[in-house]
Amino acid sequence: MDIPKDKLLWIYERMQLIRVFETRVSTEFGKGKIPGFVHLYAGEEAVAVGICANLTDADYMTSTHRGHGHCVAKGVDVRGMMAELFGKATGICKGKGGSMHIADMDKGMLGANGIVGGGPPLACGSGLTAKTNGTDQVTICFFGDGASEQGTLHESLNLAAIWKLPIIFVAENNGYAESTPAHYHCSVENIADRAAAYNMPGVTLDGNDLFAVYEAAHEAVARARAGQGPSLLECKTYRHYGHFEGDAQTYKIAGENERYQNELDPIKRFTDAVLSRGLVSEAEMADIDGQVNAAIDEAVKFAEDSPFPEVQETFTDVYVSY
Amino acid sequence: MAERELNFGEALNEAMRQEMQRDPKVVIMGEDVAGGADVDHLEGDEAWGGVLGVTKGLVKEFGRERVIDTPISESGFIGAAVGAAATGLRPIAEMMFVGFMGVCFDQLLNQGAKLRYMFGGKAKVPLVIRTICGGGYRAAAQHSQVLHSLFTHIPGLKTVVPSTPYDAKGLLISAIRDDDLVIFFEDITFGGIKGAVPEEDYSIPFGKADVKRAGEDVTIVAIGKMVHHSLAAATELEKQDKSAEVIDPRTLSPFDEDTVLASVEKTGRLVIADESHPRCNVATDIAAMVADKGFDYLNAPIKMVSAPHTPVPFSPPLEDHYLPNPQKISEAALGLF
Numbered sequence: 001m002d003i004p005k006d007k008l009l010w011i012y013e014r015m016q017l018i019r020v021f022e023t024r025v026s027t028e029f030g031k032g033k034i035p036g037f038v039h040l041y042a043g044e045e046a047v048a049v050g051i052c053a054n055l056t057d058a059d060y061m062t063s064t065h066r067g068h069g070h071c072v073a074k075g076v077d078v079r080g081m082m083a084e085l086f087g088k089a090t091g092i093c094k095g096k097g098g099s100m101h102i103a104d105m106d107k108g109m110l111g112a113n114g115i116v117g118g119g120p121p122l123a124c125g126s127g128l129t130a131k132t133n134g135t136d137q138v139t140i141c142f143f144g145d146g147a148s149e150q151g152t153l154h155e156s157l158n159l160a161a162i163w164k165l166p167i168i169f170v171a172e173n174n175g176y177a178e179s180t181p182a183h184y185h186c187s188v189e190n191i192a193d194r195a196a197a198y199n200m201p202g203v204t205l206d207g208n209d210l211f212a213v214y215e216a217a218h219e220a221v222a223r224a225r226a227g228q229g230p231s232l233l234e235c236k237t238y239r240h241y242g243h244f245e246g247d248a249q250t251y252k253i254a255g256e257n258e259r260y261q262n263e264l265d266p267i268k269r270f271t272d273a274v275l276s277r278g279l280v281s282e283a284e285m286a287d288i289d290g291q292v293n294a295a296i297d298e299a300v301k302f303a304e305d306s307p308f309p310e311v312q313e314t315f316t317d318v319y320v321s322y
Numbered sequence: 323m324a325e326r327e328l329n330f331g332e333a334l335n336e337a338m339r340q341e342m343q344r345d346p347k348v349v350i351m352g353e354d355v356a357g358g359a360d361v362d363h364l365e366g367d368e369a370w371g372g373v374l375g376v377t378k379g380l381v382k383e384f385g386r387e388r389v390i391d392t393p394i395s396e397s398g399f400i401g402a403a404v405g406a407a408a409t410g411l412r413p414i415a416e417m418m419f420v421g422f423m424g425v426c427f428d429q430l431l432n433q434g435a436k437l438r439y440m441f442g443g444k445a446k447v448p449l450v451i452r453t454i455c456g457g458g459y460r461a462a463a464q465h466s467q468v469l470h471s472l473f474t475h476i477p478g479l480k481t482v483v484p485s486t487p488y489d490a491k492g493l494l495i496s497a498i499r500d501d502d503l504v505i506f507f508e509d510i511t512f513g514g515i516k517g518a519v520p521e522e523d524y525s526i527p528f529g530k531a532d533v534k535r536a537g538e539d540v541t542i543v544a545i546g547k548m549v550h551h552s553l554a555a556a557t558e559l560e561k562q563d564k565s566a567e568v569i570d571p572r573t574l575s576p577f578d579e580d581t582v583l584a585s586v587e588k589t590g591r592l593v594i595a596d597e598s599h600p601r602c603n604v605a606t607d608i609a610a611m612v613a614d615k616g617f618d619y620l621n622a623p624i625k626m627v628s629a630p631h632t633p634v635p636f637s638p639p640l641e642d643h644y645l646p647n648p649q650k651i652s653e654a655a656l657g658l659f
């Protein structure tokens with residue numbers, strides 16, 4: 001499947017934006033500038049971007065605790081995201097949610113989530129809204145391999161199937177739930193095999209191959225928009241960092257990190273593919289790199305220069321009346 | 323010889339180790355309680371030993387049959403712990419953060435808490451659920467809650483909120499030996515707290531409050547982290563010539579009414595510090611109890627210091643504003659004079 005050039009450039013820009021964002025978050029977290037828990041998405045960029053390249057702002061998304069990449073791919077402003085991580089008033093959620101709760105209703109982004117398995121039922125809700133309103137909006141429901149063992153996911157797969165909801169369930173199988181490997185916590189080797197039990201298409205694919213993700217998503221999104229119901233895509237991928245910042249990662253196999261950070265790295269593989277096929281030039285990519293680095297520098301500066309929220313903000317946004 | 327000191331997590335770890343040595347029916351289950359299950363190069367050793375390391379070393383001593391990593395399936399494994407307890411095991415289940423109780427609430431509310439009653443006393447559920455609670459870690463709304471009031475409300479559950487390493491060990495041993503379902507709350511900010519802990523096993527009875535500081539002028543009943551804040555407040559009050567008595571109930575269900583009433587009879591003033599949201603919490607419960615049974619002892623209204631009726635905010639200045647602290651407690655106490 002040919003991807004138009006402007007889209008290829010967008011894809012590269014988004015993947016790099018996620019990578020540089022996460023690298024910088026790791027640094028700023030190390031300096032003590034970012035409080036709380038931080039789960040980095042680096043290494044999984046081809047999943048979020050390959051899927052979101054098929055969406056518009058009107059489409060919905062539910063995310064996870066590892067949500068920065070999903071947000072960037074959906075077009076959430078990185079300045080507002082960075083300020084949110086710093087707990088600043090200019091954050092996308094006024095500093096009230098932090099890393100695990102970034103949300104942007106204007107972009108259909110229904111929230112990262114601190115509760116593993118919290119997202120899938122919400123995705124059924126936005127799917128139901130779109131279906132009831134007769135729009136062609138789809139919902140992407142991202143969840144990890146660990147989340148695939150939550151009852152909420154199984155209930156949601158069934159709901160989506162019987163109601164024929166326009167949802168693409170995307171399992172991001174990075175091999176681990178915290179320190180527990182998927183081959184221990186999961187009864188099947190491929191999470192997508194479970195789709196058969198819910199009478200929907202299920203596909204397992206190389207989640208570090210941008211083109212494979214893009215194509216599978218293209219088909220699933222078309223199905224959903226045409227009213228043919230949900231699909232389950234399983235993207236096998238890998239996280240370059242630990243579960244959270246500070247994880248010693250003793251459960252990882254020797255050489256695994258290095259392999260995924262080099263020959264299996266999704267951005268490197270995409271870059272090699274488009275350059276060798278002459279689809280994009282090195283100069284164009286260098287240009288994008290420059291813009292991305294500047295955008296992240298600017299986002300960090302914005303976050304640092306922004307004020308903290310006024311303490312009165314503690315008491316607002318509890319109900320619609322205050 | 324100086325007394326041996328342990329930190330909060332080490333005290334809990336020792337309680338579990340000693341109980342597992344004593345009783346082969348005690349098993350631990352939860353997410354990453356060992357970690358690294360089926361990872362060959364770990365050879366059965368742990369990867370994590372719990373998210374805060376509280377179960378470290380136990381898999382090495384007791385094996386993976388007794389220190390069981392679970393998938394992220396809280397309804398499933400908490401329910402399984404209830405069922406296993408009802409049929410002869412004595413599980414210690416770890417619910418990483420108390421907010422995740424939302425996922426498995428039915429298994430607690432409608433199963434674990436009620437089995438014995440509904441079965442006419444024919445079953446018991448000797449299960450301990452250990453869970454992290456509390457704000458101050460910048461962990462935001464879903465990971466910073468103190469839900470002890472919610473669980474104290476439910477008949478059939480016991481609730482334990484230790485504030486020192488000594489109490490943590492003795493209360494956890496009691497919880498493991500108890501034949502009812504106990505929810506055991508561990509404040510996320512207690513990692514650095516150290517204190518004297520005897521090496522031998524010992525138990526602290528449920529329903530027995532501890533006077534953490536004796537005083538004459540005002541009683542402060544404080545729960546969990548609030549015990550430390552209240553002791554700091556008492557030091558501040560001392561400078562104003564007010565002597566505060568700080569009482570740690572240690573268990574909320576059952577609750578030691580007598581110690582609180584005796585103290586209020588002596589001081590005539592009562593402040594209750596509870597990090598819960600202010601509606602229908604343990605502070606309002608204690609206030610109601612004292613208003614009912616100790617009204618004549620009171621020389622001033624009862625004051626409650628709680629968190630506000632909002633979720634826990636992420637941003638540090640907001641969270642600091644949200645949380646009760648020593649100053650809020652000492653100001654509430656001074657307002658009674």
Ligand SMILES: Cc1ncc(C[n+]2csc(CCOP(=O)(O)OP(=O)(O)O)c2C)c(N)n1
Pocket residue numbers: 065066114115116117143144145146147148174176177178243353394396418422425
């Ligand atoms: C209901 C619930 N249980 C447990 C946790 C703690 N927790 C946070 S992330 C995580 C692992 C998630 O694994 P996975 O779904 O594979 O996502 P990944 O971190 O690999 O992206 C766990 C156990 C949680 N946040 N919510």
Ligand SMILES: [Mg+2]
Pocket residue numbers: 144145146172173174175176177178
């Ligand atoms: Mg995972």
